[in-house]
Amino acid sequence: MSIRYSEDFKKEVVKAYMAGDRSIHQLAVEFNVAKSSVSKWANEYREECLYTTDTTSESNDAKEIRRLNQLLNEKEAKREYHKRLEHIFELIKYVYHNNNRVIGYRAMRIFIKRYGYELSNTTMHKYMNKELNLCAVIMHSKPGYKAGKKKKSLTIS
Known part of the structure; x- marks a missing residue:
C-alpha cells in the first residue's frame, strides 16, 4: 500500500x-x-x-512527522535498554545459581564481563542486592591489613 x-x-x-x-x-x-x-x-x-x-x-505535516519520529526513536532506545537490562539480570541469576549461591559482586562482575557487559562494582552490587534480592558475598579485608600507601621510615645515621 x-x-x-x-x-x-x-x-x-x-x-x-x-x-x-x-x-x-x-x-x-x-x-x-x-x-x-x-x-x-x-x-x-x-x-x-x-x-x-x-x-x-x-509545514505542519513535516513538523508532526519529525516529532513522531523522535518519539519513536526514544521509545526504541528505551526498549533496547530494558532488553539489555533484562539479559544482564538473566545472566546474573544464571551465574549466581551455578556457583552454589556463593559469589560476590566483584567476581560476578568478572563473569558478566565475559559476556560483553561492562558494569562497575557499585552497579553490580546494586543489581544483585536491590534489584534481584540475591545475597552478594562480601569478603572483608584480612586482619592486620591497612589500606593505602606504606610510609617509608627515615633512618638517620
Whole structure:
C-alpha cells in the first residue's frame, strides 16, 4: 500500500535536502520516507524550490512527522535498554545459581564481563542486592591489613 504525501510535505523535504546539511539517507530517516522518494522529489521539485521566495518554516505535516519520529526513536532506545537490562539480570541469576549461591559482586562482575557487559562494582552490587534480592558475598579485608600507601621510615645515621 503506497502512502500519498502532500505537495507541501514533498517541497519541505526537498528544501531540507537543498539546504545541504543532511544527506538523502538522513532525510529519509528523519521524515520516515524511502530514500528513492526523497531523490525523486528532489529531481521533481528542485527548480520550483530553488526559485521560491517563500521561506516559511516547515509545514505542519513535516513538523508532526519529525516529532513522531523522535518519539519513536526514544521509545526504541528505551526498549533496547530494558532488553539489555533484562539479559544482564538473566545472566546474573544464571551465574549466581551455578556457583552454589556463593559469589560476590566483584567476581560476578568478572563473569558478566565475559559476556560483553561492562558494569562497575557499585552497579553490580546494586543489581544483585536491590534489584534481584540475591545475597552478594562480601569478603572483608584480612586482619592486620591497612589500606593505602606504606610510609617509608627515615633512618638517620
